[in-house]
Amino acid sequence: MSLLVAERLEKSFGETRAVAGVSFSLDAGEMLALIGPNGAGKSTCFNMLNGQLHPDSGRVLLAGRDISRLSPRHMSRLGVGRSFQLAATFTSMTVRENVQMALIAQSGEVWRFVRPARALHVAEADALLALVGMADQAERAASVLAYGDLKRLELAMALAGTPRLLLMDEPTAGMAPVDRTALMALVRRIARARGVAVLFTEHDMDAVFSTADRILVLDQGHLIAEGDAAAIRADPRVRAVYLGEA
Template sequence: MTLLVVDRLNKRYGGVSAAKEVSFTVAAGEMVAVIGPNGAGKSTTFGMVGGQVKPDSGMVTLDGEAITGLPSRAIWRKGVGRTFQIAQTFVTMTVAENVQMALVSHRGRTRHLFADATRLYRDEALALLDGVGMRADADRPVSELAYGDVKRVELAVALASGPKLLLMDEPTAGMAPKERVGLMRLTARVARERRIGVLFTEHDIDAVFSHADRLLVLVRGEIIAAGTPESVRADPRVKQVYLGEAGARAAERAKRLVEVPA
């Protein structure tokens, strides 16, 4: 089932075209990666889908409903969750409290925040943490966690709103190689089980080619290639303008990595 439809989005900043006729889809349970060199338009595209950037023209539709140009909070309410390049958590709160706060906010109970916040939705928070492998750490302060575990907590926080679509900006940034593999495998499993569409940007070629179902390659605001990891890996233009020889080797290495059982 097609979940997200992005149709001919355009955005200019002065004389620079940051996005030009950008069109793609994301299906429920599918992981789609947006890749490209610095300045390719990835952040602009993400911002237009998530509500941080208003497009000059074009349409964004989520589950059949137009969300083009809506504020980011309104888009979040309609089912678009997000994680960030630098994990956004409350480090002085416990792991469980972070997820509980997300549940409190989504349910519109912020007026009860200081009265009984530590008791609100604890069972639901624990269930979400169980799904990302962090239930055993529920009562630990986030400040005590390794960064890879903080990223897992952030994923649980994003899932607290019950999103249809999850936007992930550089999800493996700052993580060790083993942590990267673990987080991306977890995300892929959650996406399949919950039928959540995932749109993510990532500079780590191994992570992209190992875990994305489809890839979009942006260069100077335009999509120059789109398709499966295999078809994008073989595209001569992608090799020339983005992957290069080293990137092509990394993509081939990722192909072997994804064939190894989790």
């Protein structure tokens, strides 16, 4: 059985049908890219998966359970990790404290009022930072990190809950080309090693073609193609949408 299943997702804003009956599935350990030209419905589709938006009709199933009406907070408890298009970290904390905070939240220790938080989950936090190659920056302020490092910190925070599914919105947006390839290779390695399913939207076609196992192409709210990199490159409808070929 697939880990994530989207069934005939629909969403309209006023007269506009942003997403019109999109269905797909995603297996554990698989990297799935969601692409399409601007206004194709990527973001709407993506936000219905992470709980930010609720579909007008259709369902999202996580390991067989309907999660299409849950809030982002509930999703995180079911093992869904996220990264944002604009990296969002806690600017009043150090790098390690950011990861510690994520670990504290995931282990349900938020409602504690006495023992200092700095002493909690130190080893675990450092292990996650080592995994994303940030061990040497643990004591730095999150607010002074370079953008690529922020993205890696976000990844470490998203992994803190040992998620089954990772939803990444434009994970390489705003990064230098070298950093992009490195980050996506890292995500791929982690997905394989831990059996995490990854769904990401992306503008950078190099990142998509080099890392995704499977690619979904949206246009005007419809799914127009699905397949591996080679199949998508050769698909005439995709070429028409992206290159304007008849």
